[in-house]
Amino acid sequence: MENKPGALMRVTGLFSQRGYNIESLTVSRTLDPTLSRMTITVDVEQNVRAQVIKQMNKLINVLQAADVTDGPAVNRELVLVRVRINQQTRTAVLKEAEIFGARVVDSTTEGFCLEATGDPEKLDEFIDVMRSYGEIEATRSGIVSVSLDNKKLRLSPPVPRGAAPEEVLELQGAE
Amino acid sequence: MSNLLSGAKILLNCLAAENVDCIFGYPGGVTLPLYDAMYDDPVKHILVRHEQNAAFAAQGYARATGKVGVCCATSGPGATNLVTGLVDAMMDSIPIVALTGQVSSKLMGSDAFQEADTFGITRSATKHNFLVKNIAELPQVIHEAFYIAASGRPGPVLVDVTKDAFQGQAHYTPVKEIHLPGYRVFTEGHGGQIRRAAQMMWEAERPYIYAGGGIIAANASDELRALTEALDAPAVCTLMGLGALPAEHRNFISMPGMHGSYAANMGMSHADLLIALGVRFDDRVTGRLAAFAPHAKVIHVDIDPAEVGKNRQPDLPIVGNVKRVLPKLVAELEGLAPSMKAKNAGSRAAWWKQIRAWKEEHPLTAETSPNEIKPQHLMAEIDRLSGGRAIVASDVGQHQMWAAQLIRFNEPRLWINSGGLGSMGFGLPAAIGAQFARPDKLVFAIVGDGGFQMSIPELATIVNHSLPIKIVVMNNGYLGMVRQWQELFYNNRLSEVTLSSFPDVEKLAGAYGFKGRTVDSVKEMPDALRAAVNEPGPYLLNVKVTPFENVYPMVPAGGAINEMVLRPPQPVEV
Numbered sequence A: 001m002e003n004k005p006g007a008l009m010r011v012t013g014l015f016s017q018r019g020y021n022i023e024s025l026t027v028s029r030t031l032d033p034t035l036s037r038m039t040i041t042v043d044v045e046q047n048v049r050a051q052v053i054k055q056m057n058k059l060i061n062v063l064q065a066a067d068v069t070d071g072p073a074v075n076r077e078l079v080l081v082r083v084r085i086n087q088q089t090r091t092a093v094l095k096e097a098e099i100f101g102a103r104v105v106d107s108t109t110e111g112f113c114l115e116a117t118g119d120p121e122k123l124d125e126f127i128d129v130m131r132s133y134g135e136i137e138a139t140r141s142g143i144v145s146v147s148l149d150n151k152k153l154r155l156s157p158p159v160p161r162g163a164a165p166e167e168v169l170e171l172q173g174a175e
Numbered sequence B: 001m002s003n004l005l006s007g008a009k010i011l012l013n014c015l016a017a018e019n020v021d022c023i024f025g026y027p028g029g030v031t032l033p034l035y036d037a038m039y040d041d042p043v044k045h046i047l048v049r050h051e052q053n054a055a056f057a058a059q060g061y062a063r064a065t066g067k068v069g070v071c072c073a074t075s076g077p078g079a080t081n082l083v084t085g086l087v088d089a090m091m092d093s094i095p096i097v098a099l100t101g102q103v104s105s106k107l108m109g110s111d112a113f114q115e116a117d118t119f120g121i122t123r124s125a126t127k128h129n130f131l132v133k134n135i136a137e138l139p140q141v142i143h144e145a146f147y148i149a150a151s152g153r154p155g156p157v158l159v160d161v162t163k164d165a166f167q168g169q170a171h172y173t174p175v176k177e178i179h180l181p182g183y184r185v186f187t188e189g190h191g192g193q194i195r196r197a198a199q200m201m202w203e204a205e206r207p208y209i210y211a212g213g214g215i216i217a218a219n220a221s222d223e224l225r226a227l228t229e230a231l232d233a234p235a236v237c238t239l240m241g242l243g244a245l246p247a248e249h250r251n252f253i254s255m256p257g258m259h260g261s262y263a264a265n266m267g268m269s270h271a272d273l274l275i276a277l278g279v280r281f282d283d284r285v286t287g288r289l290a291a292f293a294p295h296a297k298v299i300h301v302d303i304d305p306a307e308v309g310k311n312r313q314p315d316l317p318i319v320g321n322v323k324r325v326l327p328k329l330v331a332e333l334e335g336l337a338p339s340m341k342a343k344n345a346g347s348r349a350a351w352w353k354q355i356r357a358w359k360e361e362h363p364l365t366a367e368t369s370p371n372e373i374k375p376q377h378l379m380a381e382i383d384r385l386s387g388g389r390a391i392v393a394s395d396v397g398q399h400q401m402w403a404a405q406l407i408r409f410n411e412p413r414l415w416i417n418s419g420g421l422g423s424m425g426f427g428l429p430a431a432i433g434a435q436f437a438r439p440d441k442l443v444f445a446i447v448g449d450g451g452f453q454m455s456i457p458e459l460a461t462i463v464n465h466s467l468p469i470k471i472v473v474m475n476n477g478y479l480g481m482v483r484q485w486q487e488l489f490y491n492n493r494l495s496e497v498t499l500s501s502f503p504d505v506e507k508l509a510g511a512y513g514f515k516g517r518t519v520d521s522v523k524e525m526p527d528a529l530r531a532a533v534n535e536p537g538p539y540l541l542n543v544k545v546t547p548f549e550n551v552y553p554m555v556p557a558g559g560a561i562n563e564m565v566l567r568p569p570q571p572v573e574v
Helices: A007-017 A046-058 A090-099 A121-133 A165-173 B007-015 B032-038 B053-065 B077-092 B135-150 B163-167 B192-203 B213-216 B221-231 B262-270 B322-335 B345-361 B376-387 B398-406 B426-439 B449-464 B480-489 B506-512 B525-534
Strands: A021-030 A037-041 A075-086 A105-108 A110-119 A136-140 A145-149 B003-007 B020-024 B044-047 B069-073 B096-102 B130-131 B156-162 B170-171 B207-213 B235-237 B273-277 B296-300 B316-319 B389-396 B441-450 B469-473 B515-519 B539-544
Touching: A007 A021, A007 A046, A037 B130, A037 B221, A075 A121, A075 B296, A090 A105, A090 B003, A090 B007, A105 B053, A110 A121, A121 A136, A136 B207, B003 B007, B007 B032, B007 B135, B007 B170, B020 B322, B020 B469, B044 B506, B053 B069, B053 B077, B053 B096, B053 B322, B053 B426, B053 B449, B053 B469, B069 B077, B069 B207, B096 B135, B096 B163, B096 B506, B130 B135, B135 B156, B156 B163, B192 B273, B192 B296, B192 B316, B207 B262, B207 B515, B221 B273, B221 B322, B235 B262, B262 B345, B273 B322, B296 B480, B322 B398, B376 B398, B376 B441, B376 B469, B376 B525, B398 B441, B398 B469, B398 B480, B426 B441, B426 B449, B441 B449, B449 B469, B449 B506, B506 B515, B506 B539, B515 B525, B525 B539
Parallel strands: B020 B044, B020 B069, B069 B096, B096 B156, B130 B156, B207 B235, B207 B273, B273 B296, B296 B316, B389 B441, B441 B469, B469 B539, B515 B539
Antiparallel strands: A021 A037, A075 A110, A075 A136, A075 A145, A105 A110, B003 B170
């Protein structure tokens, strides 16, 4: 996606306009600061998914939208969990955190703040386990994905301004 | 430096480079610098009486020519008034560029006088929109706007320009190149798919062409005609596609859908191959989707990949411009042996026989009555005067459906109506835009008594420019289409559909300085229409038609299109 004002609004607006519910959304700059990458999670049927992708590809600021549901891809999420502890639960919570590969990012006598990353299902389990120790507060980042396919970004070439529509057709047809 | 220009002047230079010859607009506070620059610019500005009508007039211009129509409004209320016209253009894929003023960039976000979030409000109303705060971006953005509006699947583009960008000074360098890396337009169609499509057409026993607004948008009428003749298949044109194939072409059936003809809908329902060209399987055409064209394989050619498979999954999709794809299909067909004519000749002949039988069984003919003016009779008279050659801009409602059913269009871009959004108040301003675009053409504005009353202010625009538009009000004293649904589906409880206190049109037109007349006698109606057409200037003809006529055939909402109601269930007593 081009990193332009309003680009994010176009994407989120498209979802609400067409009645798709966004489960999670992450967005950040890429190595090229003029571009951003978004990862969007939606819970829809396969044919609707194809429609979502097509509609997104129509947005002029979107360079390419792709479905990574079925393709080879790595999906990761981060969660920050604040959990209350007492003398009895302190060691057990630390042990559980270790099992999930979570790090302690803040520690007081009253509780921990734990940071875990992984695939979203693993984080669901981590949160469930932590909840068993009492009241918790969890903030999830939303999923970030990277496709493992070797797809090249296909971009449209420049066209001369004011070219007759037929000439533009020729130029655009060269794909 | 000699080429140091204001943003306003730069914008006008860009419009000149895009060959814009007229702008429909309405000035205001933040567009003052732009209007000041217009004062000595050759571009023609048409002062409408409401911004919504600027957008509709720009559409009328675009629909009549295929060129990009331009409208202009100030910030805040000016911009919000454009929104209906933008969404309307979006739904019907009409290329227009809307220019709006915005408060100074320093004031943006402060709830300044006449400030509105035009960029945010019009996001979903446009194909794309821009906010220009920096004068340096202005030329590039203006040209990108025209390019986006006209290319691919056409649509409306809005450019919101801050007052300081209009006022600033910069060097103007003409733009040579448009670079939109994320904007992909598919034009050619996949060669293998085209070959397979030709094969399917060759094998079909009951092929059927379903052509829509995409043919008109692509200026592909000749190409459609060539394919229709190569296949010798029956063809229907949707409400948006009327005129894509000449109404008098021997293969043309009529319009399909909710108020389509019996033959058109029966053909759809019995075809074994549906060749869908520049259409979007709109609910008003398909009726209940699950029951639509149940026996047909579908070939769908469209420039917009998102339309392919959106409503009906095609057996064979081709993403491309019909103007490029159809000639390739014809070439493929011609290469197949035995020839199209020899292959399946028997079943094709039987198919045509069946189609003709359906046409004869329930033809679309205008009913007349000796004592009153039937609305269908009025349309038939307009048709006679037009001879398939006049531009007809219609409003929305019953008169629109009767006009679509009964007026012939032998060329594309003659039939101008709000198909997708169905915006009342569209017809009159659209006729204004069309008459500016085609001063050589006879232009009718066919409007209902409801929609006309939404457009009355524009009579001033018509008079200012002596536009010889023939305004025909089909006056039944009701919001007829809403009343029709109340009669049929709401137990005849007629709620808020009576339009009393319609003005005396002779006085109304007279007050604006032109001629008008009311006609309620069926004997006088044809002559009154002819007199209106022969009048060198504008004419307002108010035709009092039978109030309780309804549009048939009709497919009830949610019904299958072969389950048409052909006549009123029983005569409605007043």
